[in-house]
Amino acid sequence: MATKAAHKRLTREYAALAAQPVEYITAHPAESNILEWHYVLTGPPQTPYHNGQYWGTLTFPPDYPFAPPAIRMHTPSGRFRCSERLCLSISDFHPKSFNPAWEVSTILLGVLSFMTSEDMTTGSISGTEAQRKEFAARSRWWNSTGGGSTDRTLGGSLKPSSNTKGFGSIKSGDGGKKFKEQWPELDEENWKAIEEQKIDPQTGRSLILAPAQNCSPETAALRKRASGSTAGLGAVVEGGQAARDAGQGWLGRNWGKLVVATLFVLLSDVQS
Template identity: 50%
Template sequence: MATDMCRRRLQREYVTLSKSPLPGITSLPDPDNILSWHFLLRIPSPPYTNGVYWGQLKFPNTYPLKPPSVIVHTPSGRFKPSRRLCLSMSDYHPETWNPMWSVGTVLLGLQTFWSSPDETLGSIATSNQARNRLANESMSWNCRDKKFKSMFENEYDTFIEEGGIVMVEDCKVVGKDNRSFIFWGLGVGFIFFAAFCRMIVAKIF
């Protein structure tokens, strides 16, 4: 449970970021838990240019006296998905944390570090080709997750309305272009089922 100091600080930061968004960064607290923030990062340098990377900041109830943990969920080829990252502004290094830093500071630091060749605990080495492929698939991957859809409903709706395709776990495709096909398939199936039932009844009687 957040302390009053922590809650007030995070509320102020949310207001600040809402009024003055940072380039390539969207962040907002979970409505059910102000200590858990979700963010979207866009990285301006290749091979990540087309990517939309979803992650979380998990704050201790003593924030801003102690730093948050930093997690990136979206597969990127840069970091291990859904693992805490070892950064100078994360909970791996409380000794280097500055209470004057903020949500925006942490995310700008992550955005900058992302583009660098530096490695850390939680980073991985993959080819630029693989990273580019994952960037192109990133929004589709994000949209499979219920939490992402609830936190970033506008981004999800825009993605679908623009013809984005979401590959769900059983490899069925869900998107704007094929919703009518799904309903058509259900209708045809019902017609064949009804015809089958009528044939059975005719044979019996």
């Protein structure tokens, strides 16, 4: 239970954040416990996290601000291990270095700053830029589906996938229940985007097939043979046969021109 001083301080800080929001940062205490704060960081432009939605928690000690909070990020980012405490100078790993003048906004700005750096610490991981961009693109889906563990379907018209743990998710969750409890407006926005973009809630993959591109008869033959064959090695064999058939068809249509061109080259060599 929070002390009176901690309760007063955190109440004041929440009012300050509501009155003067900090760019890329949103945070609020849980209704049932003022020591449990939930935050969402939006990935800044010109970073691999651009437009990503990163949900985490700050767990404050009863004697805050004389001791720092435990800091966790739950959304996969390619930068931090999911739901593990982060060792930062502003976290409970270093209580002696914490300054009581630092506020919630200061702490979260520190998290965002560290996230966009390449420094390593306990709870951080080394990911590639491509991996971090992929996590950013999937972050809203992950938050609202619990990493694909939801039973919800698109408008009730599509059957759920058999993959209940989520495709490519780091850790399966509670179906997005906790995120929805803390961020109902964001959850509604996320599901609206999932519905509009026809994203499979269980896998995070698009259910919209890309339209076939215009292609040459040879490429069309390859696609036709490959799509009608069995998966795996059979598709490779069929595709190879289609390529040979396509090549033979081109030779059959143009063999006369090839012979004339060859003779022209030979005669030119003799005359020179």
